[in-house]
Amino acid sequence: MSNYQNVWTTFFALVIVTVASWHCVLAQGTPSRASDDRTEAPKSGSIDGRVINESGQPLANAAVYVRALGSAGPGNATVTDGEGKFQVVGLDPAAYQIWAGVPAYTATPRDPDSTQAPYYRVGESVELALIKGGVITGTVTTSAGEPVVAVRVAAYMLRDGNGQPPRYGGAFSEQATDDRGVYRIYGLATGTYIVSAGGPKNFTNFNVDEYETHAPTYAPSSTRDNAAETDVRAGEETNVDIRYRGEPGHVISGFANEPRNIATPSGFTIRLSSVVNGVSQGTQLSYQLPGSRGFAISGIADGDYDVTAETFFPGGEVAISEPRRIKVRGADVTGIELATKPLGLLSGRVALEESKVPDCKGKRRPVFAETLVGPWHNEGDATKDKPQFIWSLGIPTTPDKQGDFLLRNIAPGQYRLNIRFFAKYWYLQSISSPGSIATGSRTIPANRSNDAARNWTTIKSGERVSGLLITLAEGAASVQGQIKTTENQKLPGARLFVYMVPAEGEKAEDVLRFFAVLVSTDGSFALNNLPPGRYWVIARPAGENVQSKLRLPDQVESRAKLRREVEAAKAEIDLKPCQNVTNYSVQVAVP
Numbered sequence: 001m002s003n004y005q006n007v008w009t010t011f012f013a014l015v016i017v018t019v020a021s022w023h024c025v026l027a028q029g030t031p032s033r034a035s036d037d038r039t040e041a042p043k044s045g046s047i048d049g050r051v052i053n054e055s056g057q058p059l060a061n062a063a064v065y066v067r068a069l070g071s072a073g074p075g076n077a078t079v080t081d082g083e084g085k086f087q088v089v090g091l092d093p094a095a096y097q098i099w100a101g102v103p104a105y106t107a108t109p110r111d112p113d114s115t116q117a118p119y120y121r122v123g124e125s126v127e128l129a130l131i132k133g134g135v136i137t138g139t140v141t142t143s144a145g146e147p148v149v150a151v152r153v154a155a156y157m158l159r160d161g162n163g164q165p166p167r168y169g170g171a172f173s174e175q176a177t178d179d180r181g182v183y184r185i186y187g188l189a190t191g192t193y194i195v196s197a198g199g200p201k202n203f204t205n206f207n208v209d210e211y212e213t214h215a216p217t218y219a220p221s222s223t224r225d226n227a228a229e230t231d232v233r234a235g236e237e238t239n240v241d242i243r244y245r246g247e248p249g250h251v252i253s254g255f256a257n258e259p260r261n262i263a264t265p266s267g268f269t270i271r272l273s274s275v276v277n278g279v280s281q282g283t284q285l286s287y288q289l290p291g292s293r294g295f296a297i298s299g300i301a302d303g304d305y306d307v308t309a310e311t312f313f314p315g316g317e318v319a320i321s322e323p324r325r326i327k328v329r330g331a332d333v334t335g336i337e338l339a340t341k342p343l344g345l346l347s348g349r350v351a352l353e354e355s356k357v358p359d360c361k362g363k364r365r366p367v368f369a370e371t372l373v374g375p376w377h378n379e380g381d382a383t384k385d386k387p388q389f390i391w392s393l394g395i396p397t398t399p400d401k402q403g404d405f406l407l408r409n410i411a412p413g414q415y416r417l418n419i420r421f422f423a424k425y426w427y428l429q430s431i432s433s434p435g436s437i438a439t440g441s442r443t444i445p446a447n448r449s450n451d452a453a454r455n456w457t458t459i460k461s462g463e464r465v466s467g468l469l470i471t472l473a474e475g476a477a478s479v480q481g482q483i484k485t486t487e488n489q490k491l492p493g494a495r496l497f498v499y500m501v502p503a504e505g506e507k508a509e510d511v512l513r514f515f516a517v518l519v520s521t522d523g524s525f526a527l528n529n530l531p532p533g534r535y536w537v538i539a540r541p542a543g544e545n546v547q548s549k550l551r552l553p554d555q556v557e558s559r560a561k562l563r564r565e566v567e568a569a570k571a572e573i574d575l576k577p578c579q580n581v582t583n584y585s586v587q588v589a590v591p
Contacts, residue, residue, distance in 0.1 A: 048087040049126035051080050051100045054108075054234070058084025059130060063101045068094035069119060069372065070397050093369045095119045095398055095420075098126060106133040106189045106234075109161050121370045121422055133187035134232035138219075138240040140181045140197045147181025148244045151211045153197045156282045158229065161190035165388075172282070190234050194227045195219040197242045199249065200272075200299035202285040215249035215301035217242055224274060224303055249299035250328050254336025256288050256295065256309035258319060266312040268340070270295045273387040275304040275325070283389060302328050306387050309338035318343055318393055318409045323386055343393060344410035344459035346375060348468025350403040350419075353429065355474035360578040363425040366472055368399040371421040373470065375407050378414035378456055380554065386411070414456035416553060419470055425578050427476035427529045428512050433457060434467035453511050456553050475577035477530045481584030483523040483539050495542040498525045498586055499550075501563045503534035503572055511551045514559055518542075525586075532577045536566035539588040 051062040060080055066088045067075030076088045097119055100107075108129045110117070120126055136155050140148040154174040160166050171191070177183045199216030201209055218227035221243035230240055256268040268288040288295040288309070306323040313319070319340035326333050350371060374396030394410040396418070419428055431453040452468060459465060483496065496519040507513050512531070519525045519539065549555055550562075571586065 044090060044092055045122040046087055046089040046091060047096060047098070047120055047122060047124055047126060048085070049098075049124075049128060050084040050086065051102070051128045051130060052084055053105070054129065054131040058082075059100075059102050059105070060084060061102075062086075062130070063099075064088070064128075065099040065101075066091070067097050068092070069097060091122050093122050093367050095121065095370050095372050098128065100128040100130060102130055104133055104187045105130040106187050107131075109190065119372060119420070132235040134190060134234055135184065135186045135237040136188065136193065136195060136230060136232060136240050137182070137184040137237060138195075138242065140177050140183065140242045140244050142244055142246070147179070148177060148197065148211075149179050149181060150176050151197050151244065152176050152199075152201065152209065153183040153185065153195065153242070154199075154216075155185050155188060155193045155195050155230075155232075157189070157191045157193050159192040163192075166191070188232050191232055193230045193232055194224075195230060195240045195242065196224075196227070197244055198246075198299070199301070200284055200286075200297050211299075213249055213298045215245070215247045215299060217245040217247075221245060223301060224276065247301075249301055250330075251296055251298045251332040251334070252300050252305070252307065252326065252328070252336065253296040253332070253334045254294055254307070254338060256311070256321065256338040256340065258311055259339050259341075260319075262313065266290070267292075268295070268338075269310045269312075270297065270338075271306075271308045271310065271387065271389065272297055272300075273306040273308075273323075273389075275306055283387065300328055300333075302330060304328075307336060307338065308387060308390075309340055311340050316408050320390065320393070320411075323390075342462040343408070344412065344462065345464045346407040346410055346415070346417075346457070346459070346468060347464075347466045348405060348433075348470065350399045350405065350470045350472065352403070352426075353471055353473040355577055357475060357577040359576070360425055360474050363474065363578065364423055365474075366421045366423040366426050368401060368403055371398055371472075372396050372419065373399065373405045373407065374418045374420075375410055375415045376418050377411070378416075378552075378554070410459045412459055412461045414458050416456060416551075417452065417468070417470065419472075421472065423472075423476075424478065424528060425476050426472050426474050427531045429471040429473035429531065430469075430512065432469045432471075433465070453551070454509065454553055473531070475532050476528070477532055477575035477577070477579040477581065478526070478528045479530065479573065479575070479581045479584050480526045481524070481582070481586060483519055483525065484585050484587050495519075496539060496588065497542050498527070498537065498539045499562060499566060500527060500530070500535045500537050500573075501559070501566050503536050503567075507533065508563060509556075509559075511553070511559070514550050514562075516550050530575055532575050532579070534572060534574045536563070536569065537571045537573055537586055538566040538569045539586045540565075 051059045053059055060082045062080040064078050064086045065075055078086050078088055080086045108131055140151055142148060152174050157166050157171040171189055173185050175183050175185050196216040196218045198211040198214040201212050218224055219240045219242045220228055230238055232238060267290040270286040270288060272284040274282045286295055286297045305326050307326060308323050309321040311319050319342045321338040321340045324336060375394045377391050390411045394407055397405055397407055399405040417431055433450045433452040497516050498519060500515040502508060502510060502513040515527055517525050517527050
């Protein structure tokens, strides 16, 4: 098999894995959405675009993968031409994810204030940007200085390029040493890593490995507690040598089961997550075959670990055990029992409310197949006793033709819904849930509805919550404009946001009427899908009320503080249904 075939095989194997979890890394794209004003959505069509590097140069022979969100099919794959261009045809209307891969390249980092991965629709032209990844290379030798041949060397990301723990656990990459003991791990995203050699292997690696019963040796020649951290930058190479300790590891063993006595043809996936400073890191995968007597993972070093079991059922349901925190201290740990329980489920409906305003007549309606409904857990509620991967099991979905949606595999916790759709003249009016649903610390009486945008919805293990209602209303306005500074002053170097908050007193606590958008480097900005009404507007450097936090249910005081600030600025705009405001100026004073 050629190197390029290997890249394709590895790339699409990763795609298959990451499709199952929404936290996949997508190439950051800039779509063209000039067709938002069209009256009807196309019945079928194509998505085209090109793949470029960090300098804007085209990347030829890039693997491109296009898949409809929620689809059970394999998706569509293609390769860019000599100009970096691609086209995928015969697509039905849907919300599509797009991946692009080139050897040694990685995805452009997502904006740190964005919690939502990009997605696309039929008819769009997309520009996908990749950057040259960083490299960690070095030599693994014995205490006598002899090369250690064919040992797996792994790099685990601890913090991303913004200095934050990577969402849902760290990125992981590994390569084996050659006959000189030399390894080279390339295509790494910017961040801080630890590097180890030897130790247990994932069940996806079926090769015989003489080092898998050894405890991992961390660079430079350490246990996990004393491991050196390595900073990786895009396009740069870092040398990390390892003196291999070759110490025998311990065995963690036990048995996973499904107490409901439901057949589990998939067996059980066992996840072993190392715990450092109370936080789960570096997940290791093992497997318990159907009908087997249990599982055993060898090559485990002393330390703290979370152990969980997962099993999968036809139809997409996942059952998972409560994490077991174990301590390995100089001996094997046996007899671990893991009982899986079904995860939660959220279901509801998306309703469309049309406007009778003449200016809104004939505008394009939202298409349910292009509408995204996703769960977002309360990160403040994500306690350290749960491995981060658990929060990635519930992935977004699209409603069916009647607007009904179903969100599976929701881990116990507090949630809000993220709704995204294409339709310029529509806006998100409300998200409501029926009575008798827990919202944080209280339960709504059965004869009342709850504002599920303003309150967290609490999900328990195996709970089925139904009756959620998402209302999209016609009549949205839009504002495009430019930032202006005082005379002889330039735009601030810090990231600048434009905020719009409701001016009407009765809307002061409506979280769906708070908006924030990042200002472009040329000082321009655009806000779409705005409910009609009066707003106060302000521009200021990013603070606590950035785009990703502004609408969170627990940010009541932050929104109130922001509202007081914009009210004092006395910049007000009154938006009419389906109005498009252009050339709007927002003044910002720069110290």
